[in-house]
Amino acid sequence: MTESDKLKTKASSTTRHPSSRRVVFIDRDGVINIDLWKYVEYWHEFKFEPSAVPALKALSDHGFDIFIISNQAGVGDGIFSAEQLWSVHENMVRELSAQGVRIHGAHYCVHSKHADCSCRKPKTGLLEKAVEGISFDHSRTFFVGDKLGDIEAGKKFKVRTILVRTGYGAESEKKLTPELAPDHIVDNLGAAVPVILKAQG
Secondary structure (H helix, E strand, C coil): CCHHHHHHHHHCCCCCCCCEEEEEEECCECCCECCCCCCCCCHHHCCECCCHHHHHHHHHHCCEEEEEEEECHHHHCCCCCHHHHHHHHHHHHHHHHHCCCCCCEEEEECCCCCCCCCCCCCCCHHHHHHCCCCEECHHHCEEEECCHHHHHHHHHCCCEEEEECCCCHHHHHHCCCHHHCCCEEECCHHHHHHHHHHCCC
């Protein structure tokens, strides 16, 4: 088993629920943490977006299963290691847990940008893996991201989509087409929370 395979196996463990759950998919870089315009290789480089922790806490308090869905091609391209990615992830989860946030699963595509894999967004492999064994309502489920690939993946998976203007979001907004229009555009993850809650009825 390669280090990438170990990471994917480790990151794919989630809590299984027999009944229908509230689910939300959230991209990481540029949504949860401030985008550095490069890969986050070390924990000291990771800084939460100002609204992210309160937003995640609100979703957690309302009973959402929170899944992080992120392309991390830097591993496959040899820029940083799977161990580095997992170290950043574990520190992030530890910090969020201390703030009362539970992350139910994190699913990273660690293949090269040029690899023909089934998991790199805008493909839906990560989303499919995240919700294996979980019953949920697609019509009330959201994918929150800052890139066009996030929106496309959400649409392919038939969930609702929210584009945030943090990270690459402001630039992504300029490139939207009628076919690739998100259901909502908001300033940040904090502003996405009321939209998500309202959709629950």
